Amino acid sequence: MFTMDDLNQMDTQTLTDTLGSIFEHSSWIAERSAALRPFSSLSDLHRKMTGIVKAADRETQLDLIKKHPRLGTKKTMSNDSVREQQNAGLSKLEQQEYEEFLKLNEHYYDRFGFPFILAVKGKTKQDIHQALLARLESERETEFQQALIEIYRIARFRLADIITEKGETQMKRTMSYGKGNVFAYRTFLKPLTGVKQIPESSFAGRSNTVVGVDVTCEIGGEAFLPSFTDGDNTLVVATDSMKNFIQRHLASYEGTTTEGFLHYVAHRFLDTYSHMDKITLTGEDIPFEAMPAYEEKELSTSRLVFRRSRNERSRSVLKAERTEDTITIKEQYSEIMDLQLVKVSGNSFVGFIRDEYTTLPEDGNRPLFVYLNISWQYENTNDAYASDPARYVAAEQVRDLASTVFHELETPSIQNLIYHIGCRILMRFPQLTDVSFQSQNHTWDTVVEEIPGSKGKVYTEPRPPFGFQRFTVTREDAEKEKQKNDEAIGTLKA
Incomplete structure (x- = not known):
């Protein structure tokens, strides 16, 4: 685990190596974020990294989306994606379930031109299957923006896995909703x-x-x-x-x-x-x-x-x-x-x-x-x-x-x-x-x-x-x- 002080004191290459996997196969985002230091909190770091993606052109965003694996696939993917899909039960699909996911993913890719992306942490394979069916009914632009939102969520989860804010002085404020x-x-x-x-x-x-x-x-x-x-x-x-x-x-x-x-x-x-x-x-x-x-x-x-x-x-x-x-x-x-x-x-x-x-x-x-x-x-x-x-x-x-x-x-x-x-x-x-x-x-x-x-x-x-x-x-x-x-x-x- 790293603290914000650790990240703020790293040289650019070390920071890139440390945060390079936060966005799937896109270490350039981590590299560019070095110039935006200091990071005051995990939320500040996440906001600055997602801001880099939001400022990118359409083709760059599409390229980022396409770097993500198809959910349920048995093909090679990043270690983070392997762990996330394992926790959601996607690595233990029965043959019939695997074929169903494969068919739906292919249908989704053919319809939209990029893979179905979902932040799977905390979700079951049933939740994912239901979400995939529902989103197949969306328009392409809606799905493009939703894919980016899910990528931002995945990034947040991955940052939380490697960064601790323990020991930092956080401003105490009333902040909740419900x-x-x-x-x-x-x-x-x-x-x-x-x-x-x-x-x-x-x-x-x-x-x-x-x-x-x-x-x-x-x-x-x-x-x-x-x-x-x-x-x-x-x-x-x-x-x-x-x-x-x-x-x-x-x-x-x-x-x-x-x-x-x-x-x-x-x-x-x-x-x-x-x-x-x-x-x-x-x-x-x-x-x-x-x-x-x-x-x-x-x-x-x-x-x-x-x-x-x-x-x-x-x-x-x-x-x-x-x-x-x-x-x-x-x-x-x-x-x-x-x-x-x-x-x-x-x-x-x-x-x-x-x-x-x-x-x-x-x-x-x-x-x-x-x-x-x-x-x-x-x-x-x-x-x-x-x-x-x-x-x-x-x-x-x-x-x-x-x-x-x-x-x-x-x-x-x-x-x-x-x-x-x-x-x-x-x-x-x-x-x-x-x-x-x-x-x-x-x-x-x-x-x-x-x-x-x-x-x-x-x-x-x-x-x-x-x-x-x-x-x-x-x-x-x-x-x-x-x-x-x-x-x-x-x-x-x-």
Whole structure:
């Protein structure tokens, strides 16, 4: 591997020898690039080399295109092309597949006058075959320009294989783009079974007969800088392609959870597009509930008809980054959002500071209406993907735990409520490191204080603004709370 400093200090011949294979059998591009030094980054080097090709005349560009081998051929080609085609499975074609590729390549060459070129890194032989069929329908000029674009992509991949930017000071900037509201629905996903049972919840798994997810995909990397600064889309993956990528990979996903699906898609993205440095995926579940069905004179649950739920929402977030050839999960968490719970009595709020600004009366027994966003993180992120279902924490269980604690607790404040909910979650699921809350107080305003013959009251929506809380409950908090509970039980027994 070479650094930018290495390249900037080389004499012209050494630089030409080092970069001569970046463009197939065209070392003249590397030689001319020597005069454009210094190179500030891999992206800068790539931009200057492709600029040389773009500035060349039509015949020179055509000559460059023709120097590329035909995909799937068994004829002699450069070492880089051999390796790239091997990785795509083109060196292990069955005889029938080889003959099909040969026939299609000949047809393409006869139609356009140059070979079919595709940056095959991260693609399968099926992907390549499909692309070849589709591009046979294009016009010649479209294919000429597409061939150059694919050559630029190949050059980027080859540069990334021999150059490291490690140790260089890179300017930190916000630079990303992506696609939101990618809706994907799948029927008959593998069921989620074998989850740990807890006393507070009847949840035992998901049938996954119908599954929906709303995905947001955000990608980044230095390779995309030219698209912002120069309008150069050579390495841009269209957001429409991102949408199709996500939706089609839901078909090949063999797991059982949204968390696992995001992990799968993130790795497939970074494996397919090696110039991407990082990806953030957010997946919001679209829940469906089975409807009742009257079968054989008995009311049961339908296995075919479902209704879309409109209650609280479950979401998963995953952030992954590439360092050279290693993909690292930088952050993963799951959450349940907009869980709305009301407890009609057994809640108080007293003892707070009272001064000249205070108009809120103390209340020893009030209804309490809260909105909760609850997120949780695993000590080992692999547990989130449910490869071992017994270590997976389902949003349904977190929801039921929150409701149970709310029911049990004489609530002196929302702050204390979320603390105890968090401790209970961590006690039940020791594989988690922490539980975080964003809560809001939406307790109703009283309209009628007393109703004759009833203990009820009449309320209306609270006037804005609303109060909110943020808090993270840690493993240490849960252990302290458990110790307090154990001591209290010991005292009672004594």
